[in-house]
Amino acid sequence: MKARIEAELPFYFGPGRELFGFYHPSAAVTGAAVLLCPPFGVEQIRCHRLYRQLAHGLAESGLPVLRFDYYGTGDSAGESRAFEWTRCLADVATAANELRNRTGGARLLAFGARLGANAALAAAQSARLDGVVTWDAITSGDALVRQYDRMQDALKVDLNRFEVARPELDVSTQWPGFERGEGLRAQLQALRLLDPGMASAWLSSAMTDEASRPLDHHVGRQVSVDVSPRWDDVDCLEMAILSHPLLDAAKRLLKEMA
Amino acid sequence: MHEQAFRFGSARHLVGVVGLPAVIDHGVGVIFLNAGMVYRVGPFRLHVDLSRRLNALGYPTLRFDLSTIGDSGASGQRLSRPEQVVADVSDAMELLKQQSGSTRFVLFGLCSGAQNAHSAAHADSRVVGACFLDGYGHRTFGQRVRHYLPRLLSLSTWRNRLLRRGGSASPRPAEPAFVVEPLPPKVVRAELADMLQRGLKLDFVYSGGVTRYFNHIRQFRECFGRLADHPGISASYFEETDHTYVLTGDRQRLLDHVAQWMGRHFPVTRPGT
Numbered sequence: 220m221k222a223r224i225e226a227e228l229p230f231y232f233g234p235g236r237e238l239f240g241f242y243h244p245s246a247a248v249t250g251a252a253v254l255l256c257p258p259f260g261v262e263q264i265r266c267h268r269l270y271r272q273l274a275h276g277l278a279e280s281g282l283p284v285l286r287f288d289y290y291g292t293g294d295s296a297g298e299s300r301a302f303e304w305t306r307c308l309a310d311v312a313t314a315a316n317e318l319r320n321r322t323g324g325a326r327l328l329a330f331g332a333r334l335g336a337n338a339a340l341a342a343a344q345s346a347r348l349d350g351v352v353t354w355d356a357i358t359s360g361d362a363l364v365r366q367y368d369r370m371q372d373a374l375k376v377d378l379n380r381f382e383v384a385r386p387e388l389d390v391s392t393q394w395p396g397f398e399r400g401e402g403l404r405a406q407l408q409a410l411r412l413l414d415p416g417m418a419s420a421w422l423s424s425a426m427t428d429e430a431s432r433p434l435d436h437h438v439g440r441q442v443s444v445d446v447s448p449r450w451d452d453v454d455c456l457e458m459a460i461l462s463h464p465l466l467d468a469a470k471r472l473l474k475e476m477a
Numbered sequence: 478m479h480e481q482a483f484r485f486g487s488a489r490h491l492v493g494v495v496g497l498p499a500v501i502d503h504g505v506g507v508i509f510l511n512a513g514m515v516y517r518v519g520p521f522r523l524h525v526d527l528s529r530r531l532n533a534l535g536y537p538t539l540r541f542d543l544s545t546i547g548d549s550g551a552s553g554q555r556l557s558r559p560e561q562v563v564a565d566v567s568d569a570m571e572l573l574k575q576q577s578g579s580t581r582f583v584l585f586g587l588c589s590g591a592q593n594a595h596s597a598a599h600a601d602s603r604v605v606g607a608c609f610l611d612g613y614g615h616r617t618f619g620q621r622v623r624h625y626l627p628r629l630l631s632l633s634t635w636r637n638r639l640l641r642r643g644g645s646a647s648p649r650p651a652e653p654a655f656v657v658e659p660l661p662p663k664v665v666r667a668e669l670a671d672m673l674q675r676g677l678k679l680d681f682v683y684s685g686g687v688t689r690y691f692n693h694i695r696q697f698r699e700c701f702g703r704l705a706d707h708p709g710i711s712a713s714y715f716e717e718t719d720h721t722y723v724l725t726g727d728r729q730r731l732l733d734h735v736a737q738w739m740g741r742h743f744p745v746t747r748p749g750t
Contacts (some may be wrong), residue, residue: 229482229492229548239482239494241548267516271548293518294482294494294525299725380719382685389726396521398725457721459514 232287233313239294240287240314242321243274247281251477252322254315254348255286256331256339259302261396262450263292265460266332272461273330276470282477283325285318289338300398304406307334308342315346328476330469333357333431333450334407343415350418350476352469355431355450360410363430366451367394373453380453395456420472422465424448444468479532481576485541486568492548493517493541493569495576496532505605505743506579507531508569509540510594512587512610512721516547520587520721523728527585530732535745537577541569543593559596566597570604581605583678583743585735586612588720592659598677599668606678606742608735611720613665614683614691617699623692666701673709678742681712682734686720711738 228242255270257263274284288295289310291302315327328350329339336353343351357363371394376384393399412434421441423433428451433441446462449455479497494517509524511517517540518525528538542549543565556564570582583606586594591612598604660668672679683691694714698705705712713734718727 227484227548229484229494231480231482261521264515264518264521267547268514293522294480296480298526299522374723380686380723382688382716385717385724389724393725396723456723457513457515457520 232317233310235296237290237296238287238310238313240285240317241271241274242318243278243284243286244321245278245281245283249281249477250325251349252283252285252318252325252327253277253473254311254318254327254329254339254346255284256311256314256329256335257286257288257292258331258333258335259289259292259307260394261456262333263288263335264396265448265455265458268459268461269332269466273466273469276466277473280470280474282328282473283318283322285314285321287314287317298398300400302397303400303403304410307338308345311338311342312346315342315348319347326477328352328473330354330473331356334363337410337412340413340415340419343417348417350473351415352420352422352472352476354422354444354465354469355424355427355448356412356421357410357430358412358432358434359430360407362432363410364404364408366428366430367399370395370451370453377453395453418476420476422468422472442468442472483572485572486549486552486565487554488550488552490544490550490552491541491565491568493539493572494528495573496528496538496540497577498532498535498537500535501537501577502535502746503578503580504536504745505581505583506537506539506570506573506577507583507585507739508566508573509538510566510584510586510590510597511543511546512590514546517542521723521728523587523722523731524585526728527732527735530736531739534736534739536739536743537573537579539569539573539576541565562593563597563600566593567601570601583607583739586610588612595660595665595668598672598679602675604677606680607672608680608682608738610682610731611684611687611691612681613659613662613669614681614687614696614700615662616690617696619699620690620692620696624688662700666704669701669704669710673704673707677709679710680735680738681710682731683712683714684718684720684722685714685716686718 226244232240277284289307291297326349329348330352331339332354336356339351375390422444424446426447444465446465448460482494485491524540544552544561584594585608587610591609594607598607697712722728
């Protein structure tokens with residue numbers, strides 16, 4: 220156990236060393252590696268432990284893993300308001316190259332939750348990915364933007380959190396926990412989920428929200444998992460997501476693809 | 478950006494990110510402790526924003542995960558949790574010293590992070606200051622009056638209570654149980670007195686999110702008596718904010734407050750940028 224933790228490596232990478240990464244090597248060699256693409260904003264923080272557990276599990280079963288933070292998120296450089304979709308996709312490709320270099324040219328698979336799934340799918344070609352496992356991928360960018368707006372509105376009058384309701388000025392131009400620009404809003408509104416034309420599997424929570432409702436043509440490859448992350452609930456903003464069924468399903472699908 | 482990630486500690490079980498100013502003047506370094514189970518970036522990235530703000534002002538920083546939280550593993554030592562926290566913070570100070578030359582440190586902690594910062598500040602002479610967010614405090618007679626009296630007189634409170642009894646209101650979801658057993662008030666006062674005598678600078682910031690135990694700046698004196706008059710201690714009450722500073726404007730105000738407090742008590746002779 221200690222030897223494995225010793226070998227795990229936090230580091231900065233990419234041009235300008237602006238991206239934070241965490242590499243989990245694997246003792247066994249299977250010829251494949253996994254890139255974990257995080258979700259965005261508060262969802263990234265809520266998923267941190269789950270991603271770490273998934274990385275450990277995959278590395279133990281012979282798949283080296285790279286976790287990383289997009290520019291403007293987590294420990295990576297950039298202010299939170301600097302996060303934007305085009306850069307996010309470029310970061311996926313940069314991280315994929317980093318993982319490929321560290322593993323000596325292994326086949327690359329990716330896992331992503333929510334916008335992390337969309338990022339992996341959208342960057343699959345530029346990042347030269349060989350397969351993607353998604354969890355609650357965003358099927359409607361429009362619905363996601365509406366959801367974030369609704370949550371921010373709910374936050375404003377959340378008397379479990381604030382003694383008195385907050386004025387509009389204090390909460391505008393933000394989504395729960397983070398500042399957002401009009402550019403990002405437009406980018407996410409325009410987001411559509413495209414089938415990557417490659418190996419893909421679609422994990423779906425037992426109770427889906429409006430933004431990640433499964434599409435008809437994914438039904439054949441969709442796996443329902445008994446987990447309720449409640450992505451759209453402001454009462455859950457600080458709640459870490461932990462789920463063994465999700466971890467088991469993600470590991471199984473990635474190992475099948477490898 | 479001058480940030481570097483490290484695995485460190487007695488068993489190389491800890492993970493953290495050191496942030497350095499462009500010019501280091503060997504002044505104090507600032508160390509961020511986990512807020513509950515949130516990993517080192519802090520609630521809504523608070524620790525990242527604040528550490529970079531302090532780096533720009535000339536202070537070296539380290540945000541890290543305590544044993545078994547975030548990306549850190551177990552130390553393998555047979556220590557109680559409070560002992561492990563003190564040992565981890567000691568390892569963190571050693572790393573920041575190696576990287577920046579700092580030999581004196583300020584600790585920053587929110588919620589259980591404040592309690593852990595209190596323990597480490599009391600135990601280790603290298604700590605010269607601490608910023609406690611929603612840290613120690615206890616309910617007083619005044620707090621109870623301010624909390625219950627308006628509710629007793631409020632018609633809507635009674636109406637809501639009756640509605641809840643009828644089962645029409647949905648309950649809040651259960652929150653993860655991670656509660657640090659607080660020290661008794663008498664022990665807290667004695668340890669704070671010790672720290673002030675050693676010359677530590679202490680800053681208490683309470684938010685409107687903890688009215689269940691703190692709801693007015695006057696309560697600080699009710700809790701800590703004469704200690705409240707000590708020049709090394711200061712207290713603020715950010716009534717409108719919530720416990721985790723979910724709004725960016727509230728976080729900005731907190732950043733301004735901490736930066737000013739640091740500048741007042743630990744001035745940097747050569748600013749970082």
